Amino acid sequence: MDYAALERRHPAYGRFAARLGNTPLTEVPGPDGGATVLAKCEWENPVGSIKDRVAYALLGSALHRHGDRPLEELRVLEYSGGNLAKALSHLCAELGVTARFVLSSASPRSLLDVLAERGAQVDLVDKERGFLDVVRTALDIAAADSGWTLLYQHRNTANLLLQERTTGAEIVRQLGELPGVPRADAWVASIGTGGTLVGVLRALRGAFPGVRAVGVTPEELPYGSDRPPNGLPKYGGSGGMGHGIRQPFVTLHDDEIEHRTVSYPRALEGMAEFHDLTGVRIGSSAAANWLTARAVAATLPPSATVVTVLPDAGTPEEWERIGRGE
Numbered sequence: 001m002d003y004a005a006l007e008r009r010h011p012a013y014g015r016f017a018a019r020l021g022n023t024p025l026t027e028v029p030g031p032d033g034g035a036t037v038l039a040k041c042e043w044e045n046p047v048g049s050i051k052d053r054v055a056y057a058l059l060g061s062a063l064h065r066h067g068d069r070p071l072e073e074l075r076v077l078e079y080s081g082g083n084l085a086k087a088l089s090h091l092c093a094e095l096g097v098t099a100r101f102v103l104s105s106a107s108p109r110s111l112l113d114v115l116a117e118r119g120a121q122v123d124l125v126d127k128e129r130g131f132l133d134v135v136r137t138a139l140d141i142a143a144a145d146s147g148w149t150l151l152y153q154h155r156n157t158a159n160l161l162l163q164e165r166t167t168g169a170e171i172v173r174q175l176g177e178l179p180g181v182p183r184a185d186a187w188v189a190s191i192g193t194g195g196t197l198v199g200v201l202r203a204l205r206g207a208f209p210g211v212r213a214v215g216v217t218p219e220e221l222p223y224g225s226d227r228p229p230n231g232l233p234k235y236g237g238s239g240g241m242g243h244g245i246r247q248p249f250v251t252l253h254d255d256e257i258e259h260r261t262v263s264y265p266r267a268l269e270g271m272a273e274f275h276d277l278t279g280v281r282i283g284s285s286a287a288a289n290w291l292t293a294r295a296v297a298a299t300l301p302p303s304a305t306v307v308t309v310l311p312d313a314g315t316p317e318e319w320e321r322i323g324r325g326e
């Protein structure tokens, strides 16, 4: 896809792109005597999460298909765990594109307020039905009315390719710039769609063929779990689908990926611990990634490097929950 042409045609899209990505890759606390842990700080993106990159990619694919028709005629539909809806609603408001989101009824008030401010339409699905039904509801809406353009983050390859070409390529370049860090030995990332895990893995494999890949999902519904979906609280933006369903991007590399789980209470503890150690606020999926990366690093020698990603800085509700609201 020719993103540069889209940016020229839609100046607001270009302005968003100019502020996107090139986030810092920073050393974070690791285990005593183990490998170094480096993390990509994704809250530095314009709307505050790694999903800003995905919003740019998915909307780009819709703009491309829409061609020369007026933007007022483009109506995009997507389901989201939160961050993608936040990023897309911003981008769509800037471009004058109508946006509609299917979300779980467990979505935080802060997100619903932002979406309302930006004029986005919202459909809530009962949280007890799990994320799988959030996805299904969006598919049903798109099937019933072809006027909606479903972006479909779990299957839209623009998601995967952009993660490879931006987040992954940036990490390879940034590792090369660090003194004494010749390679990545392991890559740890939480799985929502798996776009981050697999996209970045592909970029890292090109530079460091022996890199290990570790996917992280909530203990309450791990990757590929045969259990039915559930409404249990889980750390942010991630999770298995239930009923044995596996995320399509991850299945492309199933035999190469190790899986770990982190419970919601443990992820919240991780947010507090990281905050105590560094003074920096990271979200619950970032904490799950950091805890897992640190555990992997503890099994490796000090000369090794584990790379992970900190997808966002957490929601106000998550910080309230651990008694550290602002």
Ligand SMILES: Cc1ncc(COP(=O)(O)O)c(C=O)c1O
Binding pocket: 049, 051, 081, 082, 083, 084, 190, 191, 192, 193, 194, 195, 196, 197, 236, 237, 238, 283, 285, 286, 311, 312
């Ligand atoms: C906070 C957070 N962490 C992790 C992820 C997982 O990202 P991916 O969909 O690339 O697997 C998301 C995706 O929405 C997210 O919002």
